[in-house]
Amino acid sequence: MSAHGAPKPMTARASGPLQGEAHVPGDKSISHRALIFGAMAVGETNISGLLEGQDVLDTAKAMQSFGATVENLGDGNWRVHGVGTGGFAEPDHVIDCGNSGTGVRLIMGAVATCPISVTFTGDASLNSRPMARVTDPLALFGTRAVGRAGGRLPLTLVGAQNPVPVRYTTPVPSAQVKSAVLLAGLNTPGETVVIEKEATRDHTERMLAGFGAQISTEETDEGHVITLKGQPELKPQTIVVPRDPSSAAFPVCAALITPGSDVLVPNIGLNPTRAGLFTTLKEMGADLTYENLREEGGEPVADLRARYSPAMQGIDVPPARAASMIDEYPVLSVVAANATGTTRMTGVKELRVKESDRIDAMARGLRGNGVTVRDGEDWWEVDGMGAGKVPGGFTCETFLDHRIAMSFLCLGLSTQAPVTVDDAGPIATSFPIFMDLMRQLGATLE
Numbered sequence: 001m002s003a004h005g006a007p008k009p010m011t012a013r014a015s016g017p018l019q020g021e022a023h024v025p026g027d028k029s030i031s032h033r034a035l036i037f038g039a040m041a042v043g044e045t046n047i048s049g050l051l052e053g054q055d056v057l058d059t060a061k062a063m064q065s066f067g068a069t070v071e072n073l074g075d076g077n078w079r080v081h082g083v084g085t086g087g088f089a090e091p092d093h094v095i096d097c098g099n100s101g102t103g104v105r106l107i108m109g110a111v112a113t114c115p116i117s118v119t120f121t122g123d124a125s126l127n128s129r130p131m132a133r134v135t136d137p138l139a140l141f142g143t144r145a146v147g148r149a150g151g152r153l154p155l156t157l158v159g160a161q162n163p164v165p166v167r168y169t170t171p172v173p174s175a176q177v178k179s180a181v182l183l184a185g186l187n188t189p190g191e192t193v194v195i196e197k198e199a200t201r202d203h204t205e206r207m208l209a210g211f212g213a214q215i216s217t218e219e220t221d222e223g224h225v226i227t228l229k230g231q232p233e234l235k236p237q238t239i240v241v242p243r244d245p246s247s248a249a250f251p252v253c254a255a256l257i258t259p260g261s262d263v264l265v266p267n268i269g270l271n272p273t274r275a276g277l278f279t280t281l282k283e284m285g286a287d288l289t290y291e292n293l294r295e296e297g298g299e300p301v302a303d304l305r306a307r308y309s310p311a312m313q314g315i316d317v318p319p320a321r322a323a324s325m326i327d328e329y330p331v332l333s334v335v336a337a338n339a340t341g342t343t344r345m346t347g348v349k350e351l352r353v354k355e356s357d358r359i360d361a362m363a364r365g366l367r368g369n370g371v372t373v374r375d376g377e378d379w380w381e382v383d384g385m386g387a388g389k390v391p392g393g394f395t396c397e398t399f400l401d402h403r404i405a406m407s408f409l410c411l412g413l414s415t416q417a418p419v420t421v422d423d424a425g426p427i428a429t430s431f432p433i434f435m436d437l438m439r440q441l442g443a444t445l446e
């Protein structure tokens with residue numbers, strides 16, 4: 001079933017070259033944070049370029065349920081009137097975070113040290129994802145959680161009345177876990193410390209500093225040590241959300257595998273904690289350039305130019321790069337199928353607990369379309385068939401996962417026979433204009 005009504009099958013077939021500019025929407029990670037931190041500040045935060053995908057809309061609705069005022073001013077401009085750290089009111093209904101792991105995990109952190117009880121749920125995908133990775137560290141603050149077996153949603157959190165600060169080493173590389181602990185630390189006296197062995201996306205740290213929190217990151221023998229001083233008064237901000245590199249990945253990769261293509265994807269944030277895919281594609285020999293490289297709001301930004309690249313080579317993607325491209329492995333595997341030689345991806349166990357088991361979902365669909373894929377618990381490899389040589393002709397299951405749906409629709413633009421996905425509905429969670437944008441570039445999606 002689609003997250004939003006009946007399943008919407010969709011077919012991609014080989015089309016002419018992709019050409020023109022692809023203006024992708026705002027960054028999903030930053031959009032969630034802008035709404036949540038805005039709700040935790042005292043006063044009015046203005047946001048432009050907000051991603052209006054379902055995941056983010058569900059977070060906006062949740063913030064209203066806790067007493068913040070959230071207004072859609074049109075054209076991606078939003079205003080949030082926050083209630084202050086610890087000022088969340090107890091909602092009289094269940095908080096439904098839809099398909100969004102980021103939404104539910106960050107919001108759990110934000111309410112964990114408020115003296116309220118909140119019940120969370122989501123769709124079938126979200127309700128099957130692990131939540132103990134968040135509720136375990138929240139328990140150290142004094143928060144209680146009762147969920148289904150394995151800590152699954154639906155789950156009720158009882159916020160800590162007298163939270164105590166926490167020092168926590170994350171057992172998995174996860175910005176959602178790190179952020180949940182930091183948000184719980186905001187309403188806790190004293191210093192909360194999160195240690196991560198591998199750096200994950202640092203939007204929470206950057207944005208909390210912007211809101212006036214005292215937060216610092218040190219590199220030590222233990223790893224990245226992030227220290228947050230509790231109980232700041234967060235000051236409302238004006239936030240310009242950069243465009244999402246994880247969405248840019250789709251028109252970029254589609255252009256690399258579609259004959260004759262030349263696509264410009266303007267204004268993409270290249271924060272090093274997010275840009276691993278583009279490094280990987282360049283190592284494979286992709287004709288991908290950064291034009292007009294500049295700094296905006298303290299972050300590197302560039303216009304990405306991707307041209308058809310028929311001579312890409314498979315590579316070993318280093319495990320240390322995994323966190324910086326974790327959401328991009330599905331579409332990388334599509335490029336890998338069109339390269340020569342094998343692409344090996346290791347250290348990627350986290351892919352098994354996303355909206356779907358992404359290794360399994362991609363392996364099934366790629367195999368169905370004639371590609372050889374081998375996989376194990378935390379690795380997979382794809383044997384490239386060379387540019388335009390993938391047979392295609394298969395209907396891929398998308399398992400309520402937007403990135404699986406978009407990846408297979410990109411694959412179908414260069415296969416010998418069309419590729420169908422059983423449900424394109426979930427694409428609306430992160431990239432609601434995907435179909436229109438790809439068609440404007442010249443893609444045949446029907």
Ligand SMILES: O=C(O)C1=C[C@@H](OP(=O)(O)O)[C@@H](O)[C@H](O)C1
Binds near residue numbers: 173174175179326327
């Ligand atoms: O913090 C975030 O905004 C996100 C973190 C990542 O998840 P994990 O923290 O589970 O790795 C990523 O997959 C997700 O799309 C967004």
Ligand SMILES: C=C(OP(=O)(O)O)C(=O)O
Binds near residue numbers: 099100102403
């Ligand atoms: C993993 C993703 O999102 P989330 O964890 O927020 O559901 C994603 O967008 O690829």
